[in-house]
Amino acid sequence: MENSADTTYDEDIIREEHLPNGDFYVGKFHGPVPHGFGKYTWSDGAIYEGEWDLSRITGKSQIVWQSGAVYEGEVVGGFLEGSGILKGVDGSIYDGSWHMSKYDGMGLKTYPNSDVYEGNWKEGLQEGVGKYTWSNGTTYVGNWKRGKMSGKGVMQWKNGDLYNGYWHNGLMHGIGYYRYNDGIVYVGTWSKGLKDGQGILYPAGSKIPCDPLFSELFGYTNSCPSVNFKGLCPEKFIFLILTLVRLCRRSPRISNGNVSVIEGGCALSQEGCNTASSSSGSKRDTENERDMVYEREYMQGILIMERPRYWDELKAMSVKNRKKNLWRRQVKGPGETIYKGHKSYFLMLNLQLGIRYTVGKITPVPLREVRSSDFGPRARIRMYFPHEGTQYTPPHHSINFFWKDYCPMVFRNLREMFKIDAADYMMSICGGDSLKELSSPGKSGSIFYLSQDERFVIKTLKKTEVKVLLKMLPKYYVHVGAYENTLITKFFGLHRITLKSGRKVRFVVMGNMFRTELRIHRRYDLKGSTQGRFTKKENIKETTTLKDLDLTYVFYVEKSWREALFRQISLDCMFLESQSIIDYSMLLGIHFRAPEHLRSRLDQDTEPLESENPAACNSGDSVNPDEIFRQKGFLLVAHEPGSVSSAPGSHIRGSMVRASEAGDEEVDLVLPGTGSRLRVQLGVNMPAQACLKDQDITAGSNEDDTYKVYDVVLYLGIIDILQEYNVKKKIEHCVKSLKYDPLSISAVEQSLYARRFMSFLEKVFPEQ
Template identity: 40%
Template structure:
């Protein structure tokens, strides 16, 4: 057995040396022919040296590794274990050249299930994994002697757990994002202990510090000494006293006692198994396989073709996010490239909006907005429960605050004019921000930081102004009084809906406010803060606003006039979007739920906003890199070497799970071009042509604050005299909901390939 293993390693090492030779040698797929033809339905043993020097030995079925097999990369990584239809799936062992190993369950190339990771420094994790991240119950032994036993989520301690330091100190309690958070107890080796609330790794809120002699200090804890308060109880006296021992200060807990209670960090994984390039392309001898995939990506027998020449393609690329294979699972070894249609030319996305600087007509309004938001979010408030009383939704539940330029007891001095500020239902929106996992500090920095807002031209007929934060995370929209009334009326239902359905596609709202300006007019500017659907590391090349109606639903722009910021409409749509089965089923369910909610609230005239990022397609102009990622907008003509996220960005994705795929966010899909027949009646959805692009798609339901009021009823009556009543947008909410769903489910379909 050892002789056989040694011979395999020698052959592989020889291949590594050969791979460093002239590139033309790489065109010979196998260094030595080591297998003969077999019947496709039979499992057989193969040994293959691949074009880039990688080596595979193991079982083979239907042109894929299937069963037990070993794969060695030229960089020293190795996988030994089970394969399923070309995927690393089942039990196996992955080893890194650094000496680190993982042994356990794999699923579609990911460490997924139960497994043990031993780092190069000796760190050991035993427990459950989901998509390369610690997730579930697990224990972590650190090389410095520390130990953690408890729950994990998305790679970090989360839930209930116990952390034991080498020096004997230990913490038992709640965790969030790798830090003590919630209720917990920290016990020192000397017998002292703290019981109480924690936030972001530090005591915060009600808690008690006890000494080993029985005395204790109970009160409210904070790193801010101004918020710190409490009472000292000596051990030999039942009467409490404000006289704290002279040799101790409550702030010592933060500056001294916690110094030797730091949570150890995790060893950085250089590259995950799911990121490794499984370079098995070109396993067919037929020269036709050296071409790109056919129009549908399959050969004459209906099997996926394997691409020969592109050794740059990554197994898991965060840029393309591919998860599909011929059986619906993710196959990292199949080239899912779709033939490029030569006539598609995209302009490079440009930064939207006009920066509001001094001298801009709305500069003072922007200052007022930022001052008011900073005051509203930063104002001390009790911890918000997600179970709200009905009184919190009362439209009369609002707070007025006066902002004089010289400042007041509750407001800072400012360079703008005097104004009054109103918060609508502040408790509800504080709960919504908590529900949507918005950190208050990040929220304030985005909206009220040193960077100015950007004003967008209104894309619709409402006449509203739109403002975008500098980091693109939030959008501010001015509102009419009628829209505010509708929003406040539906707020209880909205809160209940978004709390019940985490994957809801309806707009996320974070705050509703009003600025009252001075002067005779006493002008009021009402506005709502929303999430920006297109805040992503991907450049948005095309965007569509889809309603399911035809009257007036076109931009009438030639292809060369369409900018990435142009919002196209129903009759401009020339694609259908193919979602993998699991995503399509969830999409179908969620659209039904959201439409039922909007119909119940008597809302109509809403849209499905769709953004497309075309993978591997270059723009006709130099692009501007996204501010949220290292991924860049490609330049030049079509480039087979599509841009990929850097290793640093991959680390960010693992650390920041919010950048993972969600329903409507960062979703890999396929866009198939359609063409409309020439006829008098506009055709909403054209006929598929078979020309398909791989895309990253974003979508959500927007403009959900228009009810079927008297103005819309009059609009419906007027337009019905002139046009077909079924083609206009202003229709009864029930009809609108049915028509919207029928259209959306024709545009979004299940990918059966």
């Protein structure tokens, strides 16, 4: 009878059960397993009290851990799932949605230091739209990604300053505007928390023209009147901004004081924003002063240029350049994304289809050394791509075309030589994202395309240039194989598309030497010639590629690096001379860093100090002090495999440079405050100092001279190597020599061109 009672289970009867491991359960059962309401106590003191579903904790419950943390809410299948409140032992409280025991969905968290975040979460981190309020009163409302402020957002500091714009990894990065508590407004671009690039400073009380920048920030396209920010208190200002961000896209027309939200757009009402302190007795202090704004340019937080402009002139410029907005290009990266309906859309589809086909066809072939037949006229892959598809080609939505791939085995080996994975190559160029079209920086008329990840540049070629490349390809293959640090352009593919109309378009795929996480502030195309090698000042923008006569700096690099650099330039020039190539140039990219002696002299309109800026982040570098070596204003550390913060770009191959201060060891470049540790190679991530010409770097006796010296990171490469010194160029030389100095023109014979090129670069990179 007793045994019979032990084996009889009733779901309405509460029983106790002690487990061999010391755990204890009291509650309802279904057969031999817990089912219904019950309380489970682990041997370590943790307690679960709530619903069970056939031995699995599911439903409303309360969990108390040994540490003292308490959870009250929903549980599914043993995981915190649904909605619930977690009170941490450190005093933090989270009230919101859960998924797989992690914050996921909408939730409110109060931190131990009284900070509060309310918004979206994903896998335990802030992701999506949310509001963070610091204990000191600073607030941020906007987008988050992986627990950091990223995307569009508005931050208001405790002192009343306000920034509205783009963020990345917790720092201001991209276009935006910064309003100071005294009413001054700066509209421009930021890079990793510092002003970086062009912008406009509006004095307190100034009118601000409706620039496309505001359309980019708020997502509207309609025009809007000018705004006077000084009359708005900080609370009203941030409310106004948040209202616009939330409502301006699809809301019906609303009119409420200072906010006018229109279907498909939004605008700020000028009447509600005028300065309240103005009176009939005190109109405008000085009409000219109130109408004056300041066009500025910064490099890494340092003001390098300021030019006063009248407001009406600036407004006219804004309307004129509405479709050519520089700030919009900067935040989205270089180039215009090719969309459906774009003039290059079908050409892009054809190119992607062809590359996907030929790379997929050649990759399975076992890797082998190239043969002479791989360079010959039969080394081609030809294929027809009708839109309905064939036995060998897929159906597609582009127009019919013929495809030709030149020397596929040679370029396959070149990609292997430069460590370009075939799958990555196809995904970069032929993946789901569209290519971007760049404007041509030269007179060739070529069109440039950029892959979405910016690893590869695709350039259209003339028929004569294709012939030159095919002619020099055997020697080029030997040269880049023999000299891994060559600065010559890296070629990865040569293709031709023939449309049904008979039009032929030829492409070459190259590595992008400016693919870096650092911002390129200046670009120069240097040939060593002087005739016509300048850019009109009115045509100069931040993204303009400048020429020889525009270069006002010389660059000092470590002695051993300079020797290695010119040794390689000499070898590359000897190769180009042997192929009768002229008109090549050194493409020079410069990233400016603010030197330490300038960082303390930032003017009052720079960002708050890092210690006062909740958005700022430390570099997080853990570097052994014994392994740090100084190279002028930079920190170099002994290289550690796997420690570099970013993967090498498609332009990088070869050994790393060695620093004499580091005992002739390979080194990485550390940029304090950015968390970046970059691999230093010949022509890639090379630290140097830029000085104005005719200024001695060792001078420094005049305090003002220090403002003419900058720490820079250099990127170098020899480009445009497909022009022979042929009959056409000889005629050009004869004609221009009648009018100009024969040594100043670009078209000269190859040996003279190489000597002049080397001589010019030796002046650009003088010995210290």
